[in-house]
Amino acid sequence: xxxxxxxxxxxxxxxxxxxxxxxxxxxxxxxxxxxxxxxxxxxxxxxxxxxxxxxxxxxxxxxxxxxxxxxxxxxxxxxxxxxxxxxxxxxxxxx
Amino acid sequence: xxxxxxxxxxxxxxxxxxxxxxxxxxxxxxxxxxxxxxxxxxxxxxxxxxxxxxxxxxxxxxxxxxxxxxxxxxxxxxxxxxxxxxxxxxxxxxx
Numbered sequence: 001x002x003x004x005x006x007x008x009x010x011x012x013x014x015x016x017x018x019x020x021x022x023x024x025x026x027x028x029x030x031x032x033x034x035x036x037x038x039x040x041x042x043x044x045x046x047x048x049x050x051x052x053x054x055x056x057x058x059x060x061x062x063x064x065x066x067x068x069x070x071x072x073x074x075x076x077x078x079x080x081x082x083x084x085x086x087x088x089x090x091x092x093x094x095x
Numbered sequence: 096x097x098x099x100x101x102x103x104x105x106x107x108x109x110x111x112x113x114x115x116x117x118x119x120x121x122x123x124x125x126x127x128x129x130x131x132x133x134x135x136x137x138x139x140x141x142x143x144x145x146x147x148x149x150x151x152x153x154x155x156x157x158x159x160x161x162x163x164x165x166x167x168x169x170x171x172x173x174x175x176x177x178x179x180x181x182x183x184x185x186x187x188x189x190x
Contacts, residue, residue, distance in 0.1 A: 001131075018186060
């Protein structure tokens with residue numbers, strides 16, 4: 001059977017990707033609030049997705065505050081398409 | 096966001112459930128061949144699914160050989176329905 005991309009087959013990383021699917025970009029606090037993850041864990045998972053090229057992370061200073069924003073890349077979208085196709089292979093009958 | 100049932104959100108356990116969805120029952124060797132898992136790992140995951148009541152495991156002697164067969168329970172089907180509904184919440188736009 002097909003491999004399910006381990007980068008996406010994780011509840012928190014899937015939640016992040018899912019949130020980024022519907023917006024141009026999202027900032028760290030928005031992702032934190034929606035996923036209810038801790039800052040530490042969220043940072044780790046964002047870095048993993050970024051290292052894989054699935055998301056882009058931009059850090060900037062707005063006013064005097066640091067702001068971290070994320071957006072899904074084309075590579076991330078492509079990986080998600082493959083993941084969904086694999087899921088269909090597993091769950092085609094009930095999806 | 097909804098919890099994805101950790102018992103099902105594992106590649107090998109999902110593969111097992113997926114295989115059991117399409118058959119009345121399946122024996123250990125069939126599952127081993129299809130999933131390409133090791134006997135040890137497959138046994139562990141089958142036990143987890145059985146302890147949760149998601150599958151039933153029957154052991155018998157056929158001829159002089161032991162045979163282990165598994166089938167999905169109603170509880171397993173129900174859990175899968177909930178899991179799929181959660182996945183839709185995550186991936187609704189692309190599923």
